[in-house]
Amino acid sequence: MNHPHFRRIVALASGVLLTAGLSLAAPAAAAATAATTATTQTPLVVNARWGGHPTYDRIVIDLQGYVPTATVTPVPRLVYDGSGKPVPLPGKYFLEIRLHPAAAHDEAGGNVYLGPKLRQISLPKLKGIALTGDFEGYVTFGAAFDTLPYYRAFPLHSPERFVVDIAR
Incomplete structure (x- = not known):
C-alpha cells in the first residue's frame, strides 16, 4: 500500500x-x-571478628559496600605492609587475607576500621589476628595458628562480609 x-x-x-x-x-x-x-565506590573494611564453632573456627571481615576480591594465602611469617616489620603473633603457621579494592579509611583519611589491630585469641585453631595493612586499595589481615590450617573462604551478603572457616 x-x-x-x-x-x-x-x-x-x-x-x-x-x-x-x-x-x-x-x-x-x-x-x-x-x-x-x-x-x-571502594568498599570499606569496618570490623574483623571471630568465633568458635563445634567443627571450625571462623574469621569474619565486615564491609560497607560490596565484597571485593579476596585472597587467602599461606605465608611463612606475617609482616606489616609498608614497613616489613614482623607481626608479634604467636604461631607456627600463618594466613594472609587480602582484600582489593578496599580501604579501612574514608576519603579524608579518617579511620573507619573499628576492629582489633592486633589480638591474641585462644580458640582451638585460631591463635591470633592482626590488621597488617591498609594501603593503596589493599586491606590485609594476618591470622596465626599452632597447627597447619585447613580452611575455606567465601563471601556472605546482607550484610556484606568475607569469611574464612578453619577446620578443627
Whole structure:
C-alpha cells in the first residue's frame, strides 16, 4: 500500500513506539548507572571478628559496600605492609587475607576500621589476628595458628562480609 494516509499512520505508530521505548529505557539506564556507581565506590573494611564453632573456627571481615576480591594465602611469617616489620603473633603457621579494592579509611583519611589491630585469641585453631595493612586499595589481615590450617573462604551478603572457616 502506498497510500499517504497509511504512511502517516505508520510514521505516527513508529513515533509512539520509539517514545515508549525511550521512556522505558531511561529508568533502566538510570538504574544501571546507579548500580555501577554503587559498585565502583571502594568498599570499606569496618570490623574483623571471630568465633568458635563445634567443627571450625571462623574469621569474619565486615564491609560497607560490596565484597571485593579476596585472597587467602599461606605465608611463612606475617609482616606489616609498608614497613616489613614482623607481626608479634604467636604461631607456627600463618594466613594472609587480602582484600582489593578496599580501604579501612574514608576519603579524608579518617579511620573507619573499628576492629582489633592486633589480638591474641585462644580458640582451638585460631591463635591470633592482626590488621597488617591498609594501603593503596589493599586491606590485609594476618591470622596465626599452632597447627597447619585447613580452611575455606567465601563471601556472605546482607550484610556484606568475607569469611574464612578453619577446620578443627
